[in-house]
Structure formats: structure tokens, C-alpha cells
Amino acid sequence: MTRRIPFAFKFTTGLVAGICLTLTSAYAQQCGGDFRQFLAGVKQEAVAKGLSANAADRTLGGARIDQKVLARDRAQGVFKMTFLDFSKRVISNYRMKNGAANMQKHAGIFQRTENEYGVPAPVITAFWALETDFGAVQGDFNTVNALATLAHDCRRPELFRPQLISAIEMVQNGDLDPQRTTGAWAGEIGMVQMLPEDIIKFGRDGDGDGHVKLKQSAPDAILTAGAFINHLGWRNGEPWLQEVTVPQNLNWIETGLGKTKTGSQWAALGIEPRWGQISSNLPASLLLPQGRKGPAFLAYPNFNIYLEWNQSLIYTTSAAYFATRLAGAPRYNAGNPDQGLNDAQMKQLQTKLRAKGYDVGKIDGILGAGTRAAVQDTQQKLGMPADAWPTPALLNRL
Template structure:
């Protein structure tokens, strides 16, 4: 088929010239032309984009993620309630056969999927009321992360062509995720599983499909079957705290030799692990195994990842963490001030957003070591004043 001239010109443009911003109608025209250039049927493309609109609520939600500024102990108490734990255990029994299939097929423990199911949609109870296509197109047009969302628009178009998405009625999260475990269109294309055998992948209405698809996705992201993800540990008070953090990986035998002990049970044998201290050396401590890194492929927030990983262990019988008595942390405004000071010292902390992410924690640890403070990556008012 001979492509329209506009499609040929668009295909020749560099990505940055067409990626985001500008007139919204022109942006939609560019998406349509690119879709046709990719081989999609013109009539289907027009049907898919008919009536698509910007959603200001999506942009508001994207900018308002202050909940991730909360420290681990506060965040985990907010998300993990007795009721949520009870319903998780109940769902584990209700879908026992499905979890057995997930574990046998993909090697993903039931607690891991139960935790995601709980946090993402409260076990399917609230899956989001944002129009999925509008959300994806809005975030593609916005220039904050177009490289993430633009490909998802074309994946959603493919789902539409397969009869698996209605651009007018399909709803989900503000960032375009769909279903009980909140998967983006491309993830659905690559890892969607018809677990209940009805001939459709129904992530919004079938818990079996959603759980099997979530297991498939985690395996595709590198989940290692039969291995743990985190384990709570006790660490001696004389420990060299600069050895903590995700970048310092040692076999469990070395951690044991340094005095690290499992709080319950025994350390995993012959596995690499990192010691993480989500709220510094006076708070809870965990060994993070290779599967912990897979969590960051699902969500980039350290606080969310830490809480989801911990809740997964609770759902599988681990005791409540020893909260300890951490030093007071920083407010969101203070964390922004900290990030600016770290940037001024040459550290790459990413965006100044008041969120204690991996890069900010690494910079904090470097400065703590330089200043002779416990290098545990937990910023305190003392560190802020010293900087």
C-alpha cells in the first residue's frame, strides 16, 4: 500500500520532532499517520482515535504523587491494614489452584502477586475510572515522559484491532494501566494469559486471567523461580553502615561473617544479597536478593517497592518487622532542599521532587561517609545542616 505523503514525511522526522507537545489536534494527526506507517488499517486507526481527548485529571494525578514522599514505616502502615492482610490470606485460599499454576508455570510466589493485587486495585475492588486511551494519549502529548507512553498508544491500538479494548469504554488507572494487577497495553500484548480458558484475556473481570498474566509478566522481567526477594535481618550495632545499599552485593556467607543474622529462620544459602536500611541503621533491616530488583521493573518508587516486597513476605507468614527507633527524617520540602544541596556538590539525584529515590539515597550515603556520619543512606536534619 502506498503511504500518504504526510506519513512518509513523519516517518522521516527524528523522534524528538514529533514526540510531544504542540497543538493537540496536530499531535493526534501525527499519531494516526505513524500508525498507518506502521501498517495499521486506516479505517481502524480513524475509529480508534475518533473522539480522543486530553484529560486534565491525568496530568493532575501525574504531578500529585506526594504519597511517595512518606518514609517506609509510615507508607507501609498506610497500605498494610489488618483487613487487607486478612483478605489477602482469604484470596490465597480462594484461588489456591490458580496460585499453584502460577508457581509451577512462572515460579512466582503467591505472596508477591497478592501484594501487587492488593496495592494496585484492592483485590480488584477499584481499578480506576480514567479512559485508558485518553490517558495514554494525554501522557504521550505531555513532554514529561513521552518515550514511555507513546509506544503504549500503538499497543492499545493493537488491542483494539484484536477486539480486546474499546477506546470509548475501557477504563483503568490514570497512567493507562488496565485490570486487577494494572498492566499497560504492551505488557498485555506480551504477557496476557487466558487463564480461565474462555478464549479471552480479561484482566478486568477474571482474577484467574489477571494473576496468570501478572505471573507471566514478572517472569519476563527476570523473576528467578524458587528464590526469595527480601528477608528481615538483625545487624550488629558496630556494623560498617557504608556496606549497606543496593550497590553493595555480597554472598549471604559474607553477610553472616559480618554478623548479619536472619530475624526468623535462617539466611538463604549461596545467594547474592544487598543490605537495605529503609530508614537508616536504627530502623528495620533487610537483605535484598536478586528478585527484589525485579520489583523496580514494576514500579520505580523505592518506598512502594519496599512495602510491596515486605507485604508479600507477611502474606506468606513472616512476622511484623521490628520498627526500631529511627532518627527523624526530612519533610518533602526539606528533601527538596537536600536534593538541591547534593546537586550543588555534583551529585546526580535526578529530578528535585522531594522523593527519597535510589540516586538521592546513594548521594546521601556518599556525603554521610565524607562527613563522618553513619553512612546508612537515611537523611536527617543533622545531615541537612552539615551540608
């Protein structure tokens, strides 16, 4: 669980070419080049920050580049799935059943977490399920090797170098074993998959044993997740996502994240809840992950916390919807969405949109925020329903 993208779904931005780049951040950070010289620089920085040379040596002495980490970092095609396909894949009957059982089993610590941090049990439980299947699948990558590999790589060293230094601090504190601690390929540790820097800042002792053991202790993981989500700005007592029905005469250009109306304004346009009541006074965006003929959701301010957790709209919408299911919402109405584009067609569409001056980012076949915005604007200009869902009909028109 991190501010970027957790577990196996991470970072769809383009590669940064070259080695030994100097990146703008709190300090100049080197990447690439000789690996041992790179580690020596990390040690020097850690010592300058007040950590012991001995802890740095114990952490970095056996570190090595893990090519499997680099391969995983480069191969992240899962977000080319549609919302319906992805959500059906990850929200299984097993996870629903075990989610309910875990909320009951750990009711005490969940209540404490909500009392202290305002985050309800279904929200944490959905992340816990999607990240590690309630701790069953936490990853088998050596954490130090993963962090050292990604910090040395010149793709996102400004993110991972501080995490490697925080790992040294965890070793110094006795909370990480450089040889034995394992986790996800991007360096996250434990049941809710957190990076070392966030473990140091937000780790909480939920079971009262005096330690924060996110790999072994469910109470520690639950309380820590609550502290972290609270830090991201969770608004106590407010909804996060609500499935709704939409009239077919809606002005579709008004839909999408970043375009908000109050709940009462949406209701006046004919938006109706499928479960619960619309929060009349809260701002909300109308989210159509597969266009006007697919599922529809009102995304309230707390939905922004999901986007802090993970930048993929497909993952975040699935996680938020999963949490509503755990809270008692019915299955979504899948509807009958228009046919989408395959990978080659999506890249072709992105190429055409870029040629028209739109910023769609990398031509990667992923329906990211930039591509969605370009699609919606283009649909409106062409007189098509502007629901931001790319179809063969749109591609043909272009």
C-alpha cells in the first residue's frame, strides 16, 4: 500500500532513458553506473542522515541487481483490461466470503481503527484482499534487492532511493532482515504492502506486543492501513463510491472525474441510487468506466484517496466498488457496454489523437486519464455521445 501503485500493478508512465541521470528532488540523486559505486553513494547519504555505517553495510553488503524485478517493472499489461473484466477477476466469491469473515474475526481492531482514524472496515478489507489475499500472497522478492534494483535503475530513482535508505533505518531498528525479508517486486512489505518509508511513518502496533509486524500481524496491518489512509485525507463518515442508474438523455460531456456536481444536482438530472441514498450536499463526479451503457458510479471526495493509493482508474474503481460490496451493496448492473478496442486499435487511436494535438502520454494501449479526456473531447466534436469510452466507431470516424 503506497502513494503510487501497489502490489503487481505499478506505474504505467514511460521509461526514462540513459544512465547516471541527475534528477530534481529534495537532493541530487544518482542512478545507473557501477552498482557498487552506486551503493557506496547510498551509504554515504544514509550516514549523512544520521544512520549508522554498520546498518548501511549490513543492508547493502549483499545487495544485488534482480533482473526479475526489472522485467516485472517493464511488463504491466494488466491495466489494459476493462473494468468489468478486471473487477470480475479480482472480486471473487472467495474474497467476498473471507472478507466478511475477517471483518468479523478482527471486529475489535477494525472498530479501534475507525474510532482513531475514521476509516471503516470494508475499505481496509478490500485493499487487504486485493493486495495479498489477506496475507496469503505477500511476494517472495528480497526487499533490499528489489529496492536497490529500482533505485539504481533510471526509471524512478527519485521514488526508490529514499525507500532504500529507509530500509537501512529499518535494519538499524531491527525491523528488517536484509537476507530474509521478502515482499512485492517493487519493495512493498506485509499484508497491506507498504514501502519502508511509510512503514516508519505510519506503522502502528495493533496487537500490543511492542512491535510493528506487517507480515505476520493482522491487527498491526489493519491499524497501520487506517493510519496511512487517514494521512491521505480520508473524510470520516462520508461515502466513497455509489452505484447509480443514469438516464439516457444525460449530457455525457459532464461525466468523468474532475467534473463535479452536488448529489442533489445529480439527482435533479435523473441520477438514482441502486443502494442507499445519494449524499445531497457532497460534491461527486459521475464515473462511467465503460461508457454510458456500462456500470455507473457517483465518486465522492473519499474516492480521491483511492487515486492516491493507485493511479489506475480500473484498479481504484474496482477496489472502491469491492469495499461497497463488503459494506452491503448489491452486485453492479453490468449493462451492455459498446465494444471496446483491442490493444492494437487502442495504440492506433492514441496515435491519431496525438496527431490532433492531444496529450495522451505514451502510446501504450492503456486507457489512462489523458486518453480518456482526449476521447471525450473528440466524441463531443464529432457529435458522438461524449462518454469517454473509445469504440471502433470512434476509431473509424478518425
